[in-house]
Amino acid sequence: xxxxxxxxxxxxxxxxxxxxxxxxxxxxxxxxxxxxxxxxxxxxxxxxxxxxxxxxxxxxxxxxxxxxxxxxxxxxxxxxxxxxxxxxxxxxxxxxxxxxxxxxxxxxxxxxxxxxxxxxxxxxxxxxxxxxxxxxxxxxxxxxxxxxxxxxxxxxxxxxxxxxxxxxxxxxxxxxxxxxxxxxxxxxxxxxxxxxxxxxxxxxxxxxxxxxxxxxxxxxxxx
Amino acid sequence: xxxxxxxxxxxxxxxxxxxxxxxxxxxxxxxxxxxxxxxxxxxxxxxxxxxxxxxxxxxxxxxxxxxxxxxxxxxxxxxxxxxxxxxxxxxxxxxxxxxxxxxxxxxxxxxxxxxxxxxxxxxxxxxxxxxxxxxxxxxxxxxxxxxxxxxxxxxxxxxxxxxxxxxxxxxxxxxxxxxxxxxxxxxxxxxxxxxxxxxxxxxxxxxxxxxxxxxxxxxxxxx
DNA sequence: GTCTATATCGCGATAGAC
DNA sequence: GTCTATCGCGATATAGAC
Numbered sequence: 001x002x003x004x005x006x007x008x009x010x011x012x013x014x015x016x017x018x019x020x021x022x023x024x025x026x027x028x029x030x031x032x033x034x035x036x037x038x039x040x041x042x043x044x045x046x047x048x049x050x051x052x053x054x055x056x057x058x059x060x061x062x063x064x065x066x067x068x069x070x071x072x073x074x075x076x077x078x079x080x081x082x083x084x085x086x087x088x089x090x091x092x093x094x095x096x097x098x099x100x101x102x103x104x105x106x107x108x109x110x111x112x113x114x115x116x117x118x119x120x121x122x123x124x125x126x127x128x129x130x131x132x133x134x135x136x137x138x139x140x141x142x143x144x145x146x147x148x149x150x151x152x153x154x155x156x157x158x159x160x161x162x163x164x165x166x167x168x169x170x171x172x173x174x175x176x177x178x179x180x181x182x183x184x185x186x187x188x189x190x191x192x193x194x195x196x197x198x199x200x201x202x203x204x205x206x207x208x209x210x211x212x213x214x215x216x217x218x219x220x221x222x223x
Numbered sequence: 224x225x226x227x228x229x230x231x232x233x234x235x236x237x238x239x240x241x242x243x244x245x246x247x248x249x250x251x252x253x254x255x256x257x258x259x260x261x262x263x264x265x266x267x268x269x270x271x272x273x274x275x276x277x278x279x280x281x282x283x284x285x286x287x288x289x290x291x292x293x294x295x296x297x298x299x300x301x302x303x304x305x306x307x308x309x310x311x312x313x314x315x316x317x318x319x320x321x322x323x324x325x326x327x328x329x330x331x332x333x334x335x336x337x338x339x340x341x342x343x344x345x346x347x348x349x350x351x352x353x354x355x356x357x358x359x360x361x362x363x364x365x366x367x368x369x370x371x372x373x374x375x376x377x378x379x380x381x382x383x384x385x386x387x388x389x390x391x392x393x394x395x396x397x398x399x400x401x402x403x404x405x406x407x408x409x410x411x412x413x414x415x416x417x418x419x420x421x422x423x424x425x426x427x428x429x430x431x432x433x434x435x436x437x438x439x440x441x442x443x444x445x446x
Numbered sequence: 447g448t449c450t451a452t453a454t455c456g457c458g459a460t461a462g463a464c
Numbered sequence: 465g466t467c468t469a470t471c472g473c474g475a476t477a478t479a480g481a482c
Contacts, residue, residue, distance in 0.1 A: 265456075265458085266457080278459090285459095286458080287459090
């Protein structure tokens, strides 16, 4: 049995290798949370589907919410995986950016119901503690990484030096989340049909964003 | 310009003047909905506060949801009121745009809890009928107006001609909504402190957006 | 104690008098 | 336009049987 002591959770420690059980828990939890939402899922149900005991779940994760945050973080991680293509200097920065943004949106749509949970969390409580937790443990490292990439781009003169990289990162992430959030509604508006077409949306978004931040205003393709 | 479409698409708005009762209903409903959310508010409560009977409310609004949509539309209208400063050619387009975006955000924050309801609606059901209703009766006319303004800007060469005005309008609206949605969380991130400062956020947003769509990146066109 | 049938209440919504 | 009275429904409360 070995009931859980004060074992620290490694759920939000990216980079460390995770045990078989942890991965299974995360996968089953993701499926259930995405399908039913946070409240409607019991730890027991997750444990059953993962083929382990409830106590074992609590051994790896301090609480249900802890597990939930780990699941969201993992989803965030998947979207951020493509950042490496932004870091490797292969092709022009605009090209890489377009590809990254498109990949992010694809991942979001691929696990749409899971990312909708993330939007609900963002919209949720005004509780400061919860919000900070969410910021630090779900979005924190990935956002910092994106900002860092943009800063490097500025240092290398791939990008204008006179914009706030944090703001640009928010536009990129925010508008992709906004697609997920509003496509059902805005897709019905004649002037916003792009809101129902991920590929065009992504292309146009990066086009507007890049021409704003690309160092060369006339031709965004040049580097 | 503004080719007038014949469908007012709002159940209670015959054109110009709204009756005293309708306004009172809308005001009290807005307060209650913003405070408690849709489900938690009864028509009776609204009627009482408005000093009329429940049946009278149903005389003016076909259903509770109908009233709700009218309330959201009104909130939308307030944000859109400042559009006239975009239409009147007073100052450069970038200047007017900055002012408009800042005013929109101010209005949103002023009635934050009400606009959070709007975000909840956007995020809500995947139900196609509801989404279409929301698009046409809440966002429809205001969005079309903003797009029309951007198109005019393109025609007058105040703006680049090679971007989709619908997409640009979505960026403007989406990122302002995103501020409301994410400031609690993103404000905690060191690189995104701008997410907690409406004025800076607004300035930086329009800066990025404008340099993307302004025809001349170096100097704003005068007129 | 548990379970279930019944009464009560508040809800959105309607009908019809004035 | 505004009202009173009322509907059907679902949730809740309660009372009785077991």
